[in-house]
Amino acid sequence: SQQGEEDPQALSIQEGENATMNCSYKTSINNLQWYRQNSGRGLVHLILIRSNEREKHSGRLRVTLDTSKKSSSLLITASRAADTASYFCATDERGGADGLTFGKGTHLIIQP
């Protein structure tokens, strides 16, 4: 079953603006990951944040994790048209190497 839930389901912003999307989960985790999916393609790993980390940066991406609230946010700064995609959070709520639990995703549209 889907444990992670992204919010909002869809987001449309102007190029150059910042985009923020959120993810909530239900049980304890070792880490949380964010993936991007372009239309009709496979998922691409963006960033992983461990449960003992609160914030992580990678280029124009900033991820935060609040384990007390069981939530994470992904911030994309200075958005570009090429950032148009669906973004998914994934957690290791299953345990072991038993696969990740994905949310339903946030569809981000960057208007030129």
Added chain:
Amino acid sequence: DGGITQSPKYLFRKEGQNVTLSCEQNLNHDAMYWYRQDPGQGLRLIYYSQIVNDFQKGDIAEGYSVSREKKESFPLTVTSAQKNPTAFYLCASSIGQGRRGETQYFGPGTRLLVL
């Protein structure tokens, strides 16, 4: 050129027919996974395998079968028992070896359509 490949890109199934989706990886990963994605939805785990000759059911295994005879290959068969097979199927792999929450590497996907 390391990576994970899936074929075909599009697959058409007739009623009552079994079809097999291919997934191959040359990343030397132990673990492999199959997910199903429906329009506007997240990924749901069908089957996964941590080592050769072993695999486990995921959340929606009914109507599907897999095999893991080689480390590099993890084919998925959609059987006639799967009444609603139209979906986008994604294969993934990770280093495995029991590590929790590893990064997964995805193939480009196969879109299955029912005629």
